[in-house]
Amino acid sequence: MTGESAREASEGRNTPRKRILRGIAVQTAVVAAAVHLLWAWPRLGSPPDARPYFFIAGSALAVAVAVATLRAGEYRRLYALGAGTLGTFLGGFLAWHGTGAAAALAAEPLAVAAAVVEVVGVGAYLALYRLAPPTSVVVERQREDDAEVAEKRAEEKEKRGEEAP
Template sequence: MSDEPGVGAAEGRNTLRKRVLRGIAVQTAVVAAAVHLLWAWPRLGSPPDARPYLFVAGSALAVAVGVATLRAGEYRRLYALGAGTLGTFLGGFLAWHGADAAAALSADPLAIVAAVVELVGIAAFLALFRLAPPTSVVVERRGADGSDDNEDEAAEAREEGTA
């Protein structure tokens, strides 16, 4: 939201700060997903370890959140989901390795990249969460603007008007 007069919902979503934060959040979600897929892909055939399968599912969720962050409105729940997904990756690493987490982190360059990217991504998603209006306000604005993204209804209305 902006305090400037005449600034609507679209301009509020597209302020420079929010665009930069959205870009950082999306990039970190995609990089975290890629890092986890790089680790998981060669290990998918080892049945006693469930982590590769969880990493594939978590990576798909991280990419979906990234895409939705780019395309959707300012939904706090979406930003919370992004921070939570990246936080789960980081928390899972710490829980899996326990007291040896620092040693495991220093021994694996991929883990270092993942941890740094996840920390930055969590910060970006939480900043977006903090800057976004409540979800009810966003939904109300969409209804008031008539900017419902349902293209089928809009196409039907155009056809009825031109028929």
């Protein structure tokens, strides 16, 4: 980790760069999910093609990761899951179409939108991963925050004359 990224990792979750990257990562995950749902929905029930069902499951996972990215702490595993989910969409497209991937991109505007969004999203999630501290640091910060909250509650109860548990 470079000196600047180590400093930023120690400063917490809400540095300007991390907020911007988090916003980009969340938006790209949601847009990728929406694009895949738009493609999959009309194709449900097509017996020889299992992709619509995988797209729906992958879209649900992408949205869940996006929500967790907004609400959870700085967990490297979460960021790796986000990058992996978007990367799997992209890799799956390339694997499915093989050498005809460029022609498939040219023929399908949704595929172009998905590919661009997925590349940007993978980059944002990987940048968040690099900037995040190790999980043990995040867990320790959470314990400290919980202890401070419990201490403040106890002080407030004491001021009101209530018995502490």
